[in-house]
Amino acid sequence: MSSIVVRVNCDAKSLVGISSIGRREKSVKVCSRIRFGSGGAVVAEPKRSSEERVYEVVLKQASLVREEKRGVNIEFDLQKTIEGDCSNGDILNSAYDRCGEVCAEYAKTFYLGTQLMTQERREAIWAIYVWCRRTDELVDGPNSSHITPTALDMWEQRLTDVFESRPYDMFDAALSHTVSKYPVDIQPFKDMIEGMRMDLRKSRYNNFDELYLYCYYVAGTVGLMSVPIMGIAPESKASTESIYNAALALGIANQLTNILRDVGEERGRVYLPQDELAQAGLSDEDIMSGKVTEKWRNFMKGQIKRARMFFDEAEKGVSELSSASRWPVWASLLLYRQILDSIEANDYDNFTKRAYVGKVNKLLSLPAAYGIALFGPKKLTKLFMR
Numbered sequence: 188m189s190s191i192v193v194r195v196n197c198d199a200k201s202l203v204g205i206s207s208i209g210r211r212e213k214s215v216k217v218c219s220r221i222r223f224g225s226g227g228a229v230v231a232e233p234k235r236s237s238e239e240r241v242y243e244v245v246l247k248q249a250s251l252v253r254e255e256k257r258g259v260n261i262e263f264d265l266q267k268t269i270e271g272d273c274s275n276g277d278i279l280n281s282a283y284d285r286c287g288e289v290c291a292e293y294a295k296t297f298y299l300g301t302q303l304m305t306q307e308r309r310e311a312i313w314a315i316y317v318w319c320r321r322t323d324e325l326v327d328g329p330n331s332s333h334i335t336p337t338a339l340d341m342w343e344q345r346l347t348d349v350f351e352s353r354p355y356d357m358f359d360a361a362l363s364h365t366v367s368k369y370p371v372d373i374q375p376f377k378d379m380i381e382g383m384r385m386d387l388r389k390s391r392y393n394n395f396d397e398l399y400l401y402c403y404y405v406a407g408t409v410g411l412m413s414v415p416i417m418g419i420a421p422e423s424k425a426s427t428e429s430i431y432n433a434a435l436a437l438g439i440a441n442q443l444t445n446i447l448r449d450v451g452e453e454r455g456r457v458y459l460p461q462d463e464l465a466q467a468g469l470s471d472e473d474i475m476s477g478k479v480t481e482k483w484r485n486f487m488k489g490q491i492k493r494a495r496m497f498f499d500e501a502e503k504g505v506s507e508l509s510s511a512s513r514w515p516v517w518a519s520l521l522l523y524r525q526i527l528d529s530i531e532a533n534d535y536d537n538f539t540k541r542a543y544v545g546k547v548n549k550l551l552s553l554p555a556a557y558g559i560a561l562f563g564p565k566k567l568t569k570l571f572m573r
């Protein structure tokens with residue numbers, strides 16, 4: 188029987204279900220599943236938590252980024268795959284420009300944030316953004332009712348083609364170029380598609396372990412895709428794993444926040460962990476009825492606390508990113524985290540009131556993020572406390 192890492196710390200974090208982010212050192216032997224091995228022998232299989240499974244991906248991504256950049260020259264010939272009479276360079280430029288346009292259209296603040304990055308990095312992030320948005324649109328967009336697991340398999344095949352320099356269209360071409368230039372691995376992309384499969388087949392989450400896996404698939408993956416582009420500061424002394432862990436945490440924090448904001452408008456899907464709802468004396472019916480009761484408020488307080496812990500975990504890594512990438516990341520972190528404040532300000536009524544960050548706070552967050560990116564969170568607080 189193999190020895191695996193499990194969560195054994197019983198502190199405030201474990202009470203709300205995230206006992207071990209950044210802390211996987213304690214190991215005990217656990218055997219919770221039995222299967223029959225070859226020859227009928229009973230083999231004990233250790234049950235691995237979602238967190239452990241995801242951490243393996245984190246380790247793999249971290250080891251990849253430590254390797255040198257992959258070849259900078261793109262190997263594919265865009266003329267062969269895309270109609271047009273201009274040169275590869277021209278096609279690529281307009282492909283990236285179109286990615287930028289999509290980004291500006293769907294995510295204005297984030298687009299603004301990318302303006303502070305170097306042109307190369309900015310374009311690469313746009314290309315990834317567009318792929319993520321398109322993937323999400325498959326299950327959430329206007330054609331979502333026609334999307335089947337087979338369609339997602341085809342999308343995954345197309346992803347493989349993109350990674351093997353066979354783009355289908357302009358957006359793919361930009362991504363093909365990006366992934367040939369930066370040490371971006373295909374795994375987080377495949378995992379995001381897996382998250383979309385999960386959305387097709389699953390509408391309830393028994394516990395936080397199941398929800399954690401979903402959040403990794405649809406959002407934690409974005410963090411893992413982005414770090415190789417954002418770059419790690421040359422002066423950073425943090426381990427690559429810890430930076431990837433923070434990036435993962437930011438994606439999870441964002442998705443948990445999304446879920447809390449959108450409770451009640453999730454097309455029959457309830458993402459909130461069923462066991463935690465039951466512990467709070469709540470059920471799906473309470474969510475459908477949309478009444479803000481004391482039970483609901485208490486439940487929401489716990490959920491918000493957990494999301495904030497993931498944001499805190501994410502904060503530890505932002506200052507380790509290359510200097511030009513910190514601002515957009517801080518901006519997105521500060522803005523997203525304020526959605527949780529807004530849920531509180533709405534007295535936990537996420538049924539009839541949509542939590543959002545107002546224009547003034549949005550505008551204030553951008554220079555605040557810039558200041559934090561420049562001076563670091565601690566120094567900036569000191570400057571203002573004087």
Ligand SMILES: CC(C)=CCC/C(C)=C/CC/C(C)=C/CC/C(C)=C/[C@@H]1[C@@H](COP(=O)(O)OP(=O)(O)O)[C@]1(C)CC/C=C(\C)CC/C=C(\C)CCC=C(C)C
Nearest residue numbers: 315316319320406409410413433434438441504505515519
């Ligand atoms: C060290 C450290 C902290 C590094 C930073 C790493 C980093 C840049 C993390 C980014 C995390 C992030 C922005 C995650 C996105 C999470 C998210 C909101 C996912 C959404 C999934 C589906 O949810 P749902 O359907 O419920 O939501 P909608 O109602 O549809 O909105 C997503 C929509 C999946 C698709 C994700 C995107 C389109 C966002 C992709 C963003 C990037 C590639 C750029 C990230 C870069 C910055 C600067 C924030």
Ligand SMILES: [Mn+2]
Nearest residue numbers: 323324326327
């Ligand atoms: Mn969506």
